[in-house]
Amino acid sequence: MTPADVHEGYAEAITERRAEVLKGAYQNHPERFVNKIPTRPPSTPRSGSTDQVRRR
Numbered sequence: 001m002t003p004a005d006v007h008e009g010y011a012e013a014i015t016e017r018r019a020e021v022l023k024g025a026y027q028n029h030p031e032r033f034v035n036k037i038p039t040r041p042p043s044t045p046r047s048g049s050t051d052q053v054r055r056r
Helices: 003-007 011-028
Strands: none
Touching: 003 011
16 A cells, blocks of 8 residues: 555555455465464554654
8 A cells, every 4th residue: 555545545445455355365265374364454554654753
């Protein structure tokens, strides 16, 4: 997911789509998921900055 995706508000839709893809991948090839059943992709970032803000 790019910073632009987050900034433009597409992050939640992308996360939902990734969850669907993971679920389909598990249904088609459960042998590839040796540790556990996939639940959700990583959480959605809160901001879309490429630079981290340095706090003093």
